[in-house]
Amino acid sequence: MAYQLKNELLAVDIADPGEYRGTRFDWSGFITGVRFAGHTFCVPESLIPGQGTGGKGLCSEFGIAQAIGYDEAGIGGKFPKLGVGLLTRPDAAPYQFFRAYEAEPFSIMTEQKGPKSITFTVLPKDCNGYAVQLVKTVSIDHDRLIVSVEMDNVGTRPVHTDEYCHNFFGIDGTPIGPDYVLRFPFASSPWSDDPGTLDGLAFSGNEVTWERQPEQEFYFRLPGFDGAEQPWLWELLHRPSGLGVRERSKLRVAAAAVWGKGHVVSPEMFVEVKLAPGERQTWTRIYEFFKTV
Template structure:
């Protein structure tokens, strides 16, 4: 089943729970299509263009615990550990947790409520697992040219929840390949680094901008330090210069870390939110995106 949100400016497609069945990304509110109706511009692309490759990501899909899987270290081989937004995963062996590895999943139950054509609510109940339990609600809505994803997490268990959440924004404007026609902007000077220097090949950095000298023929990846999102009018902006079409994230939360990943068809800015919940504690945060198009002559 595909859910659709629509107003006068945006059309959003959201996969039904279970359409994605991997052990990495949140199954609820999995946004697979975004269309800016003025000009019919599209933004969402798959993680990989090759069938069967990658981990199944597409469009705007978030993940909890890419670095800190809840309860994994205390889980024995064959036992379960919780992955927020997904389900109870089975530990396979003595290896460290790997976010890209395929773990057996016992999915959580998710309730879906549509409120007209502009809002949808996903309520996921985390089954108790050795003291870990979180009630998670995700609300997706549209207002003018803005798409908002609101999160509410309530620790209903007896143990502290310590993890992180981010959205893997798989973006490619109108299917145009990544290259000199794109610019990725940040509202501050950049100090990027990468564990492998070759992942920076072909990128240039200056005046808060990232540019590509050619269409990448291999993955690129770099990281940025965290920053206070409330200090800036937006966190990042991706612009396709020939068409004047772009998207920016204008969220207002503390960014604990940031990264950018991509290939020749996709750019994925990733802003991380650190989630710490004591038993009984509840926290909310949201991600807000603006989609726009303007005359290329003013770029």
């Protein structure tokens, strides 16, 4: 079954753990849809069925560049992908986030606390001394969607990784192009390992715009910053409708990136996760939905 949170402005659809069967994104609190004042904000990673890694809406990922314990697992050995389960390393190739791995899923407990809040608890399972309990609470308050994360290292080994939310946004299904503007609270200084992924994008001060609907994927990076010192982290506006979303999280952003293609744009704010045995780390993401006209 799927879950829904609802108030006078927002309706948020959340997948039941196990509905998404991939080995990339966190199975807990996988938000598949957001409607604000009757308007839709979320889209799938790909419009072609079966293409991509199964992302949709707001879904988080741990360790996109390097999974915990992968190098030491050995061929045929297991390693933990937080929020997913114990994965099996099939060969000597480096870890690849887009690859499908054989998985032994973590057990996930779900408790819905009325129409405005739901909590997912990912139970720890030891793997070579790595064991983390993950608790994620998704709630709504007026025009805000709030995702709170609590992580406890209950294993015997330190955990050092990162987490981000892949925000697959496309407002009312409108293609990405000149009608959109993406803003940051400061003048941006983006870069890309592949300059071709910047084709058709324009950067002016704190704004990013599109000259046309992208035909290929676009991607660029931004340096980290202290979100506690900013009014918000980023803001996406569809100018003709006045509909938009901004992230008001007070995070220490370790790194930032923006990915997208013709139907979707995803600002990504990374959090460093660093836990000694017995330690706890918490953070909260806050999304505010609005209409200017």
